[in-house]
Amino acid sequence: MFRVEIDSDLCSGFASCVDDAPGIFKLDDSGKATVLVPQTDDERALKAAKDCPMAAIAVFDAESGGRVV
Numbered sequence: 001m002f003r004v005e006i007d008s009d010l011c012s013g014f015a016s017c018v019d020d021a022p023g024i025f026k027l028d029d030s031g032k033a034t035v036l037v038p039q040t041d042d043e044r045a046l047k048a049a050k051d052c053p054m055a056a057i058a059v060f061d062a063e064s065g066g067r068v069v
């Protein structure tokens with residue numbers, strides 16, 4: 001299980017995370033990404049974190065707390 005966080009100070013609204021994992025991320029009214037499901041086992045969260053051009057997405061192992069991406 002992964003825990004997904006977004007640093008909204010870094011997010012610039014490119015929305016590649018929404019393209020990669022539309023069930024996990026969406027853009028809010030301010031054009032910044034929000035996490036719909038903070039805990040997930042969906043590996044698309046890892047791809048979204050890797051693809052984010054601002055490195056605004058962090059993915060942690062929900063049990064150990066260690067950063068995965």
Ligand code: SF4
Nearest residue numbers: 011012014015017052
């Ligand atoms: S890909 Fe990164 S910068 Fe773009 S909306 Fe998602 S979190 Fe924000």
